Amino acid sequence: MGRLLRAVRHCVNEAWDGLWRNPALSLLSAAAIGISLYVLGLFLLLVFNLNRFVEDLGRETQVQVYLREDATPDQVRALRAEFASDPAIGAALYVSKTDARQRFKRDFPTLRDLPERVGGNPFPASFEVQILDAFRDPEALDRIAKSYQKAPGVEEVRYDRGWTERLAGIVGLVQKGGYGIGALLAFAALVTVAATVRLTVLARREEIEIMKLVGATSGFIRGPFMLAAAAQGLAGGALAVAGLLVSHRLVERAEIFRANPFMSIVAGRFLPAEAALGLAAAGAALGIVAAVLSLRRAGSV
């Protein structure tokens, strides 16, 4: 059997023994990492769903081009031709004054006789212009809006950019806050795990001292502690993902979820697999970092 294989076997055996020598301490480490990653995961879940919502909203972005009362059929035809040749525009639907009034009556049935009362048809004709995905960023929208603002027969160009932007801003804030809280908790977990590694090192300091004196390399001494901490972290990360999955299912099944569309915005879908795996891996990484921090002195010969 090769030297490397023996070293690996030594690490695995010693790490396993170490984990079971003090199960309560091992559990504490795993729990500390698990809780911090669970909270971080909750924010990830929230941000992931909010982002999806904002994206969907963005996809529905339409630019409304309202026409002047005195726009001539020629001007309307010219506009239609321009829309057709614009590479940023997918489709342009003409909504006549009559269509607009019909829509209003359909959307606001309680106010259906309002147009008649104000006299005639106050609704302007318009084009509903669908912007292609590639041109949906704020600058491109702005450019499109400005270019049609000056076209003959156009009264006003409007799009719902402000709203999406504000929402994206809020999501960004939630994201930052979540990462901040997550980082804080991860730091607390790091300190906890580092302290438990320190305790196990202290409990075995005699053995470690003798190992050094008879010529153990620092890798040989540190390896098992690192592996044990990584295993605790991985277990914590896996627990966090399991906890998130259970929480998500519970929310999904709850009455309130069906009654309240807002719930589907904040918790509609579970994290993508990469993010879930990432959380578990983050647990292992946390464990290793904590071990490295508390072993800086212990392992050096």
Next chain:
Amino acid sequence: MIRFYHVTKKYSQGAMALTDVSVHIEKGEFVFLTGPSGAGKTTFLKMIFRDETPTSGQVVVNAQDVATMPSRRIPYLRRQIGVVFQDFKLLPRKTVFENVAFATQVIGLPRREQRGRTFRVLEMLGLNHRLHNYPEQVSGGEQQRMAIARALVNRPLILLADEPTGNLDPDLSQEIMGLFRDINSHGTTIIIATHDRDMIRRMGRRVIALDHGRLAAAGAA
């Protein structure tokens, strides 16, 4: 094999452990290091396996400058040196066999060879009937021999022993010294720190005497 060039060791509190010590110990030599308590014997030994570094001067062991050696090389230096500590440093929760095998495991020997070497060295030291006892279940002399077995199991070039007969009765001390002589006859360089003048006289080997960290006399006794 071991050279000290003007070695001085000053502890941070200002105490001088060694002052300007220059010594040369040949390969295969058997040397006693003597002097009253606090003369610097333990510090001298610790310099050799790099448990201490000199404040000034140079320690060369087997052609390696010990003080400036990168720390990743230190384990390999220590594998060439067996150390019998004054307080034995045995692990109370490991058996006689495990305590000795531990040293072979640490240097990454294959398991079969770990067991073979451990059995052989324990047999040589007359501990083969004690394999499964724990340190507290064996006598002081047996604990001493455990410590020697662990120092020898990796076949070191150099064997250092700090007061190896300090708490043994004269017969046992005699026996242990005989053992060191045997080991030495196979080519291992041996340095024994002791203040047992009778024993030094009986053995008739070279003596390095330290007094308050200074070399008092060096040469054949």
